[in-house]
Amino acid sequence: MSLALTVSNIRKSYSGKPVLEDVSLSFDRNAVYVLTGPNGSGKSTFLRICGLIEDADSGEIVYTSEGGMLKHDIRLKRRITLVLPRIGLFNTTVFKNAAYGLNIRGSKGADAARRVDEVLAFVGLAHKKDQSALTISSGERQRLGIARALVIEPEILFLDEPTASIDEKNSAIVEDIILDLKAGGRTTVIMTTHDKDQAGRLADSWLTMHAGKLIPHP
Amino acid sequence: MFLAESFKTALSLIVNLNAELLGIIFLSLKVSGSALVIATLIGLPLAALMGFRKFPLKGVFVSLLNTFMGLPPVVAGLLIYLFLSRSGPLGFMGLLYTPSAMIIAQSILAFPIIVSLSYAAIVGVDPIISQASRSLGAAQSQVSLTIMKEARFGIMSGIIAAFGRVMAEVGAILIVGGNIAGYTRVMTTTIALETDKGDFELALALGIILLSISLGINFLLHLVQRKGAVER
Numbered sequence A: 001m002s003l004a005l006t007v008s009n010i011r012k013s014y015s016g017k018p019v020l021e022d023v024s025l026s027f028d029r030n031a032v033y034v035l036t037g038p039n040g041s042g043k044s045t046f047l048r049i050c051g052l053i054e055d056a057d058s059g060e061i062v063y064t065s066e067g068g069m070l071k072h073d074i075r076l077k078r079r080i081t082l083v084l085p086r087i088g089l090f091n092t093t094v095f096k097n098a099a100y101g102l103n104i105r106g107s108k109g110a111d112a113a114r115r116v117d118e119v120l121a122f123v124g125l126a127h128k129k130d131q132s133a134l135t136i137s138s139g140e141r142q143r144l145g146i147a148r149a150l151v152i153e154p155e156i157l158f159l160d161e162p163t164a165s166i167d168e169k170n171s172a173i174v175e176d177i178i179l180d181l182k183a184g185g186r187t188t189v190i191m192t193t194h195d196k197d198q199a200g201r202l203a204d205s206w207l208t209m210h211a212g213k214l215i216p217h218p
Numbered sequence B: 001m002f003l004a005e006s007f008k009t010a011l012s013l014i015v016n017l018n019a020e021l022l023g024i025i026f027l028s029l030k031v032s033g034s035a036l037v038i039a040t041l042i043g044l045p046l047a048a049l050m051g052f053r054k055f056p057l058k059g060v061f062v063s064l065l066n067t068f069m070g071l072p073p074v075v076a077g078l079l080i081y082l083f084l085s086r087s088g089p090l091g092f093m094g095l096l097y098t099p100s101a102m103i104i105a106q107s108i109l110a111f112p113i114i115v116s117l118s119y120a121a122i123v124g125v126d127p128i129i130s131q132a133s134r135s136l137g138a139a140q141s142q143v144s145l146t147i148m149k150e151a152r153f154g155i156m157s158g159i160i161a162a163f164g165r166v167m168a169e170v171g172a173i174l175i176v177g178g179n180i181a182g183y184t185r186v187m188t189t190t191i192a193l194e195t196d197k198g199d200f201e202l203a204l205a206l207g208i209i210l211l212s213i214s215l216g217i218n219f220l221l222h223l224v225q226r227k228g229a230v231e232r
């Protein structure tokens, strides 16, 4: 069995203002989970907490594998990854951005380079690999963000609004990438979007965040 | 014309690679270059520590460093003189009036500039870089290294600015170096001395070279800053 995530009774406030109120949920299938909900309802905060980028005020984030509970250490953190809405590309080439996850895991050399080339081809950025990552278009930025995450073959991939502020063509490319992952059946995708049609096309499980509470989409 | 004559002699000194002139230039570069290396080796890790760790009175420490960026070289020279003079606490080392004393003095002048500007560059890196790096599985030390890399143009600007300052200063090295011919005499101190004596040719030749170096440093700074800006 692969990695599963169960969160229970998550609470989070920023400077006294509650953002997440008692959120509980299980992500236990290699499926695509889609979160929708109004601006400011807490989706990004929820993703950052699940992705172990930020701590909750209270509640439990439990990762399990083969029935055992996993410590929140670097080994676990290297099995999941979160693509942030602003991505956060590094000031270097497209290729080196994509290679980052492998480099910090100590894998360099020809095999690593081949893997990076593969993933860049998968997201349609092979021809841009020597360009500075800070000069590519926003659609390409999104795709590079996803490529950078896919290189490390995450078991759980969090995508925070992967198609916000990009055109239809790029959105379609990103959706195809997600559908490919879904067909592959080895990755759990947990994503947010404001595009209801897109949620319908991608979701195995569709959830709605409302004022800090999570409910199944009607 | 007196001025034109001086200029002509100065240029011929440069063109003919006058040995005394070369020696002085070489010592200048050696002293300031060594000072820069020392100040960077100590200052950059300190800037990183300040950027990545919380500690009490950090704000005060940062203000203090900013103040010392403008430390008058003669005051720095005076303080180091007091430490290195025969009756001072480090007098036994016999460093006064040696190139080593000059390197120490210029390291102290370069240090606050390198630390302050590197620190500013490091804390100026968008926090999203650290989030992205962590979410891709970086350990804390790898996150820090990634942030330092993002800050590289700002750090380089700091080092170049510090180089400009130490190459141009005369107060500190004059006091602790003593301007001994063929031993501790560098460009700026030679200019001061020769002008005093009324021998303008060598002074003028050195002035031209110093200006060219300063021009080169500023051009480099401009390039680095422009590259940093374009790639943001």
Ligand SMILES: Nc1ncnc2c1ncn2[C@@H]1O[C@H](COP(=O)(O)OP(=O)(O)OP(=O)(O)O)[C@@H](O)[C@H]1O
Residues within 6 Å of the ligand: A014, A015, A019, A037, A038, A039, A040, A041, A042, A043, A044, A045, A046, A209
């Ligand atoms: N680091 C932070 N500091 C303070 N407040 C924050 C922080 N992050 C989020 N918030 C606040 O928490 C609330 C929820 O924000 P969050 O980004 O999770 O919403 P969201 O559902 O992702 O919204 P959107 O659809 O606009 O992306 C907002 O009111 C926001 O202002």
Ligand SMILES: [Mg+2]
Residues within 6 Å of the ligand: A043, A044, A045, A085, A160
């Ligand atoms: Mg959001």
